[in-house]
Amino acid sequence: MCAYLRPTSQTEALAALAQRSLTVLAGGTDYYPSKVGKPLLDDILDISAIASLRGIRDAGSHWRIGATTSWSDIISAGLPPLFDGIKLAAREIGGVQIQNAGTLAGNLCNASPAADGVPPLLALDARVEITDTAGSTSVALADFILGNRRTLLRADQLLTAILIPKLAHTAHSHFAKLGARKYLVISIVIVAATLEVEAGRVRAARIAVGACSPVARRLPQLEAALIGKPCDASLGECASVGLLAPLAPIDDVRASREYRLDAGLTLVRRVLGELGARV
Numbered sequence: 025m026c027a028y029l030r031p032t033s034q035t036e037a038l039a040a041l042a043q044r045s046l047t048v049l050a051g052g053t054d055y056y057p058s059k060v061g062k063p064l065l066d067d068i069l070d071i072s073a074i075a076s077l078r079g080i081r082d083a084g085s086h087w088r089i090g091a092t093t094s095w096s097d098i099i100s101a102g103l104p105p106l107f108d109g110i111k112l113a114a115r116e117i118g119g120v121q122i123q124n125a126g127t128l129a130g131n132l133c134n135a136s137p138a139a140d141g142v143p144p145l146l147a148l149d150a151r152v153e154i155t156d157t158a159g160s161t162s163v164a165l166a167d168f169i170l171g172n173r174r175t176l177l178r179a180d181q182l183l184t185a186i187l188i189p190k191l192a193h194t195a196h197s198h199f200a201k202l203g204a205r206k207y208l209v210i211s212i213v214i215v216a217a218t219l220e221v222e223a224g225r226v227r228a229a230r231i232a233v234g235a236c237s238p239v240a241r242r243l244p245q246l247e248a249a250l251i252g253k254p255c256d257a258s259l260g261e262c263a264s265v266g267l268l269a270p271l272a273p274i275d276d277v278r279a280s281r282e283y284r285l286d287a288g289l290t291l292v293r294r295v296l297g298e299l300g301a302r303v
């Protein structure tokens with residue numbers, strides 16, 4: 025007989041995790057589909073009833089997104105233009121039922137190369153808060169995801185929040201993904217970008233691409249090339265194949281390596297052009 029625990033406090037959840045091996049469940053929208061046709065033998069720690077883990081708040085130097093905050097919570101939250109990219113991503117996750125149940129934190133912990141939440145959060149320079157019974161620490165999202173379905177989390181730890189630093193200058197973000205159809209699809213390429221703008225020019229840029237390497241990656245060479253460029257629809261022309269390092273797409277059933285690189289460049293150009301025209 026499997027155990028099913030549904031604590032209402034973080035302290036209770038962490039104490040349970042410290043005592044025994046439990047599978048953490050938030051919305052279950054990655055977990056249950058992975059169990060189709062298999063027996064459900066895991067002892068479950070369902071964190072969805074921990075009210076303190078839900079919601080988005082202004083924490084002074086940064087925004088704090090609690091671990092059980094759903095995609096729908098993101099869509100309906102009143103947030104500055106910096107969050108436009110993650111809101112666009114949220115609207116394209118599955119359908120409304122998946123957006124209501126699924127969480128951003130679950131998307132990160134599942135660590136799929138095609139997770140739509142990872143590129144927009146990398147482009148926001150997000151950190152994740154990791155908590156165990158000894159306390160909390162935070163790490164950059166870029167260091168949290170180690171590879172395909174691998175993260176830094178130990179079995180006795182929870183990801184308790186996603187932290188988004190506030191920026192000194194006006195900043196806007198954007199998101200686009202390519203799949204074989206419009207909805208309910210695993211992405212072939214995902215692109216997210218954040219631009220900090222000063223006097224009509226790019227002050228800083230963060231571009232991240234997903235589904236084109238085992239872990240979504242920022243594009244440091246392209247980011248450097250964009251600094252000082254005028255913000256307008258021509259911004260996309262700064263992107264070239266040579267500036268797409270360190271992407272390393274794979275061939276799989278959804279697309280070939282060459283197609284992914286070509287589509288990646290097209291999508292990067294489109295996202296930058298649309299963002300440049302908007303800010």
Ligand SMILES: Cc1cc2nc3c(=O)[nH]c(=O)nc-3n(C[C@H](O)[C@H](O)[C@H](O)COP(=O)(O)OP(=O)(O)OC[C@H]3O[C@@H](n4cnc5c(N)ncnc54)[C@H](O)[C@@H]3O)c2cc1C
Nearest residue numbers: 048050051052053054055117118126127130131133140183
């Ligand atoms: C029909 C359908 C469509 C989908 N469409 C998309 C899509 O378009 N794009 C996309 O990226 N994904 C999609 N998904 C995948 C999924 O909905 C998302 O990844 C979702 O964000 C997962 O969140 P969850 O809360 O349901 O995670 P869960 O399934 O509850 O958990 C996922 C994993 O993370 C762990 N975990 C969860 N929360 C924590 C925590 N706080 N601390 C420690 N570990 C934790 C769990 O142990 C588990 O291993 C889809 C899924 C379905 C079924």
